[in-house]
Amino acid sequence: MINEESEKDVDQPWWREAVAYQIYPRSFADSNGDGIGDLPGITDRLDYLAELGVDAIWICPFYTSPQNDHGYDVADYCDVDPIFGTLADADRLIDRAHELGLKVIVDLVPNHTSSAHPWFTEALAEAEVEAKQTGAGPGTTARDRYIFRDGRGEAGEEPPTNWRSVFGGPAWTRIASGQWYLHLFDDDQPDLNWHNPEVVAEFTKILTFWLEQGVDGFRVDIAHGLFKELRDQVVPEGLALTSDAAVMYQRGVTDAPMWDNPGVHEIYREWRTLIDSFDGDRMMVAEAWTPGPAELRRYVRTDEFNQAFNFSWLQAPWSAEAFTEVIESTLKALGPSRAAPTWVLSNHDVARHRSRYGDGLQALHRARAATLTMLALPGSAYLYQGEELGLPQVYLPPEYQEDPWSETGEGGRDGCRVPLPWSGFEPPFGFSDVPDEELPMQPWLPQPAEWVDMTVAAQTGVKDSTLEFYRAALAARRIHALGGAEDVEILDSPEGVVAFRRRGASSGTSGDDEQGDLVVVLNCGMEPTPLPEGEIVMYSGEPIVGDLPTDSAVWIRAAD
Template sequence: MGLNDQMSPQEWWRHAVTYQVYPRSFADGNGDGVGDLPGITSRLPYLADLGVDAIWISPFYTSPQADHGYDVADYCDIDPLFGSLDDADALIARAHELGLKVIVDLVPNHTSSEHEWFQAALAAGPGSPERDRYIFRDAKPDGSLPNNWMSVFGGPAWTQAPDGQYYLHLFDSSQPDLNWRNPEVGDMFVEVLRFWLDRGVDGFRVDVAHGLFKEESLRDQVVEAGKTASSDARDAADVPMVERTVRDEPMWDQPEVHDVYRRWHEVLAKYDGDRMFVAEAWTQTPESMAAYIRPGEFSQAFNFAWLLAGWSAEEFAAVITGTMDAVGLVGGSPTWVLSNHDVVRHVTRYGGGAVGLARAKAATLTMLALPGSAYLYQGEELGLPEVDVADEDRQDPFFIRTGEGGRDGCRVPIPWSGTAAPYGFGPGTGQPWLPQPADWAPITVEAETGDDSSTLEFYRAALAVRRTFAATAGDDVEVLDLGADVVAFRRGPVTAVLNCGATPVPLPEGRVLIASGPVDGTLPADTAVWLG
């Protein structure tokens, strides 16, 4: 069966809950302080018991690890840090035994600077076929950079090669962007897809899916007066969603990318078992996001509008209606996500402490009631907050390039058991690759298991209830007006209500199926409930 052109409610991914595994930080099988594939395999029964349907594993390919695997040197082998191809095969087989689908990460926008293609490009020089696989340009006549584009990781998006030409990297300088106008690039990635499909993976999460093609002229980005050039759609995250405007982005979301995904769709459609792919596409509007899931393209695209929304009933409601309207135009399937390896954990985004945790659970419960699929990030089921990693321990290239922020705080290895680091993360002793806080003993998997008041048991209960209606409740959502501070909607037999306000609100009629906190006739602040 094909993908979107013959969509059926029975396709596993349409209503799946997928759990993101960040390999370095999930489970360490050999005690070196870094997570690996055997560690993941050993913890798969935990994920099956949690109640998820699939796992998405961030990159584990051969890599110098300048960006922790998103700088790929060989797409068809495993970095020794994480194990071997045999370990990957064992992981896939064990996951399938447990009823879990396996989605792997694909990084097609750029390679590592250590990839054999880039090394050949540097050696071959300007004008060569090898150099044409990447985006090399001469300086402008005045000696300035080829254009004003900025790296997502800070600083200019151009680095000078030894012979004087510049190469484009929208991320780190060790991640040169590929030239997707060269047919060799597309052919190579089709072979990569087949390599992993033949090994049994069920799908791909496509990194920077809105990248790949840039405007052919490589013109300067038009920048609003008083501002600097930017190449990251997430820079708008601090602007309320209802106030955002479309920016000039000649480096993102070009129409040619869709030709790539139509070709990939044809590759996946030749394999049995409803193979799928999901786009990481930081597009600017729900409509532009929906373009990626038109018939014959992606199965799904991450809906970052939900993640970027503030703690606001108005914003949440706008995301729900905007998303459903947009995917409805193309007959697509929506996705919902609150955290991943690139953003501040939502417990902390929503205020931190008890308030942040209450809001995080409430937003998660609301998300899980919506049609389509949900993506969870490892450790959120424990209520993990963002960690304030000391500067001397940070390893994110964004921090290394800018001296600011970075993503290490959401990537600290998760705690499994015990009262001190490494909290059962692996057989070793002491701190893992990123230090764990000293106060995590109460929020390990071991400590939360069996505690009905814990975040872990809340997630298990919510996922169990969700299974009773997710595939049968339909995709229609009726938004209800229960007040300015309340998000409420009805989907089939379930009514979901979220109170974003500061005071309790009356509950509609119905039997409580599950709530994110205590409810008794009214719905307290920062709480959500499902009614049946």
């Protein structure tokens, strides 16, 4: 929480230094024993999150959906899918979260709908009629809410462009009339046409609906993808045109006419005006994959998004040089916009950061050290469910994989979505509320038996557990790392070490800084490193005596 007694922080919006906890509903907590998480399950566990010390929750889509992409294929944006509960359950969740002082951020998916959405059903029905008789012409039809185009070639047998789906395969699918529709993801997720006023008006209604329900913010999915320049993607010689090539623009390798077109910004300015018309510091955060912080800055201009995810931090390898470069480039790029940076290490789309950093206990030590470093940086932080338990990525055999990405041979995301272990000694580890007379069952994705020592119950009250580390780190953040300068000073340090100074951060409930500035040291090197003078107030591993060990981080109240 923001330090309410610090004068410099009292007028600051809640999200500027908040820690948000991402909830993947299918995998958080199951209240009815069907093996799938739901909204009542989330509500039942909100006390756990309040005790953990987060300020907000971000809930992935729970709207009506065929669940082909587990909710990111939306059929009705203003209702709850029965597998997750009801609108009344959503109301109870929001109300209970607010009682506990937690803000609620919900996912918004504006790039595409489900193919089961009434609009798309109408579009296909219209196309079928046209295939039999002339009449409804393109551009004045239901299809204009989506991106339908005639194909290339003598008989229109070739797709309109050479684009590839992020999930693998062509980004176009042909329908009965001979036309093609665009889907940058699965073919069950047709892309909307944001040049159509009906689409613009519909999402204004959707935003208003959830704002009136009391949500505090929106995480906007694929925020960089709404407008497309319909031409072939230019790929450098020698680079294959694959789904990877469609996102290579993030690395500056190729152009990407499907991403990051200027038209998106007009839409977000209109949304910002709407959101600001509601009380309570409502907000929106962009999922915008860009080549770097400089490009990301466009999304957080003063009249657009309040925040945008900083994926450069997530993508950085375990490297002092890489972490330092991301910190410096992020703060430099966002400084002119006065936008607060966001920091994130894991989410539902990427391998858990513990597993990205290696194997075994070394990887866990690195994960905790990276987290502690992140929590000291200016701005807000986003945690992904289960990282507070130190959960690793899970390898799931093909027969258990459900992610549409895995079906294409391009890999899948199921390994970071395995349901949380809460208690007990065998699956479902308290995830499902199973009646006593029934046998335990595996949830929708199977949990590893070795998670028995990683449950919430097994770690609660255990001094050196990852869960207690997160609780301590979040408490230390409120005391030592809030309200400071929105920039940091990178300090000279040995090779393999990141060190920075945060001036003016809180040093107690009074908000003064008589104890000195906060200095953070992260040792990514091969040898222990000396520490500056001062009081150690938080550390990522074992208590520190002398030098800082490798694969660890520390917070120090500087002596001067």
